[in-house]
Amino acid sequence: xxxxxxxxxxxxxxxxxxxxxxxxxxxxxxxxxxxxxxxxxxxxxxxxxxxxxxxxxxxxxxxxxxxxxxxxxxxxxxxxxxxxxxxxxxxxxxxxxxxxxxxxxxxxxxxxxxxxxxxxxxxxxxxxxxxxxxxxxxxxxxxxxxxxxxxxxxxxxxxxxxxxxxxxxxxxxxxxxxxxxxxxxxxxxxxxxxxxxxxxxxxxxxxxxxxxxxxxxxxxxxxxxxxxxxxxxxxxxxxxxxxxxxxxxxxxxxxxxxxxxxxxxxxxxxxxxxxxxxxxxxxxxxxxxxxxxxxxxxxxxxxxxxxxxxxxxxxxxxxxxxxxxxxxxxxxxxxxxxxxxxxxxxxxxxxxxxxxxxxxxxxxxxxxxxxxxxxxxxxxxxxxxxxxx
Amino acid sequence: xxxxxxxxxxxxxxxxxxxxxxxxxxxxxxxxxxxxxxxxxxxxxxxxxxxxxxxxxxxxxxxx
Numbered sequence: 182x183x184x185x186x187x188x189x190x191x192x193x194x195x196x197x198x199x200x201x202x203x204x205x206x207x208x209x210x211x212x213x214x215x216x217x218x219x220x221x222x223x224x225x226x227x228x229x230x231x232x233x234x235x236x237x238x239x240x241x242x243x244x245x246x247x248x249x250x251x252x253x254x255x256x257x258x259x260x261x262x263x264x265x266x267x268x269x270x271x272x273x274x275x276x277x278x279x280x281x282x283x284x285x286x287x288x289x290x291x292x293x294x295x296x297x298x299x300x301x302x303x304x305x306x307x308x309x310x311x312x313x314x315x316x317x318x319x320x321x322x323x324x325x326x327x328x329x330x331x332x333x334x335x336x337x338x339x340x341x342x343x344x345x346x347x348x349x350x351x352x353x354x355x356x357x358x359x360x361x362x363x364x365x366x367x368x369x370x371x372x373x374x375x376x377x378x379x380x381x382x383x384x385x386x387x388x389x390x391x392x393x394x395x396x397x398x399x400x401x402x403x404x405x406x407x408x409x410x411x412x413x414x415x416x417x418x419x420x421x422x423x424x425x426x427x428x429x430x431x432x433x434x435x436x437x438x439x440x441x442x443x444x445x446x447x448x449x450x451x452x453x454x455x456x457x458x459x460x461x462x463x464x465x466x467x468x469x470x471x472x473x474x475x476x477x478x479x480x481x482x483x484x485x486x487x488x489x490x491x492x493x494x495x496x497x498x499x500x501x502x503x504x505x506x507x508x509x510x511x512x513x514x515x516x517x518x519x520x521x522x523x524x525x526x527x528x529x530x531x532x533x534x535x536x537x538x539x540x541x542x543x544x545x546x547x548x549x550x551x552x553x554x555x556x557x558x559x560x561x562x563x564x565x566x567x568x569x570x
Numbered sequence: 571x572x573x574x575x576x577x578x579x580x581x582x583x584x585x586x587x588x589x590x591x592x593x594x595x596x597x598x599x600x601x602x603x604x605x606x607x608x609x610x611x612x613x614x615x616x617x618x619x620x621x622x623x624x625x626x627x628x629x630x631x632x633x634x
Contacts, residue, residue, distance in 0.1 A: 195623065195624065198623040199623065202616075202619055202620060202623065221627075221628055223581070223626070223627075238579075241628050242628070472626045473583060473585065473624075473626045476623075476624045476626065477624070480620075480624060498583065500581055500582065500583060502581075507581075507582055507600070507601065509582065509583070509601070547601075549600070550601070551582035551583070551584065551596065551600065551601025552582070552584060552596040552597070552598060552601045553598075555583075555584035555587070555588070555596070555601075
């Protein structure tokens with residue numbers, strides 16, 4: 182047997198580690214588009230952007246630990262095509278890699294505005310190189326705008342404000358993360374950002390970038406208003422990196438479509454941000470963009486490759502650090518849920534909130550209470566019967 | 571086996587505690603990892619290796 186993992190980030194690495202831990206003894210090759218050894222992305226918008234960490238600190242494993250995995254890492258070479266029947270991946274440098282099992286872990290590519298690439302002062306944040314380029318630009322920036330009111334956009338805005346750069350957060354929602362947290366908690370987040378110097382310009386989508394002489398000068402809102410800026414960060418979502426799989430015969434629909442075992446075709450699996458799998462208990466297809474799913478799904482696929490026949494049924498989890506506030510979410514929060522504080526207090530900015538739908542707790546949110554939130558983590562059954570996401 | 575934890579990298583997810591509650595815990599005030607046993611017995615080695623591998627902050631290191 183041989184195994185090829187396409188993608189050398191958290192999900193790809195976790196696949197290899199889980200297989201080795203569980204006794205897979207055959208040849209493993211890992212193909213990575215970036216030149217770097219596997220590194221962690223969550224610190225990019227926080228510790229790396231703010232300059233607290235040297236870039237090397239994001240490396241997921243030291244080189245000596247990677248060498249014990251006995252896997253060949255082919256880095257700086259992107260996959261360009263997949264032959265499903267032959268199980269062969271072709272690469273930008275001209276390699277043809279064939280394996281008995283292939284795991285797709287190519288992650289996401291940030292969404293951008295038309296004409297954005299090549300425009301000076303405009304950034305996305307997905308890779309380590311993106312983070313370093315953004316930081317360098319922010320060091321001589323007089324006014325920044327972050328486009329995107331989700332997890333990534335808010336974390337970036339907090340880091341930029343922490344660097345002392347005047348920053349505006351723009352997005353269509355009434356408050357940051359309103360869709361994820363619901364009105365009560367997202368209002369607290371808005372208040373936190375405002376109190377720490379982030380200017381909020383929410384409730385209106387950004388429709389285009391303004392530029393002059395090849396450099397961005399601001400962003401234009403759907404209201405016609407212009408927010409001037411010499412640095413703009415575009416963080417309004419990302420799409421699964423599946424363009425290289427067009428025409429391969431795999432089903433693609435906002436992700437690589439997989440069965441309940443995370444199998445896209447015979448001998449081909451998908452894990453992490455790129456994978457849309459059939460959640461057997463909910464009877465829907467789901468794709469989760471969060472750090473722990475990358476590892477959990479990879480671990481699950483490793484067991485499937487080794488012959489266990491079980492569906493993947495995780496309790497979703499994510500965390501976000503906003504300034505010095507740590508928010509942890511277990512399960513699913515519906516924006517229309519009934520929210521009750523079950524521990525701590527909102528006034529102290531330390532609490533656990535339970536989100537109920539149809540009388541059932543589908544998720545919990547901890548605000549500066551990570552341990553207490555975990556202890557109230559909903560059972561998978563609770564996550565499921567609350568309703569379909 | 572010797573375990574070390576990097577509290578600065580810990581994100582407070584508690585993944586390690588869910589896997590190995592006899593070895594790991596979290597601080598009450600901020601959720602950061604607490605190591606209950608630095609040199610666990612052989613019966614725990616497999617689960618500790620898994621906890622190190624799946625830690626979302628890459629905060630757990632195992633030397634053997």
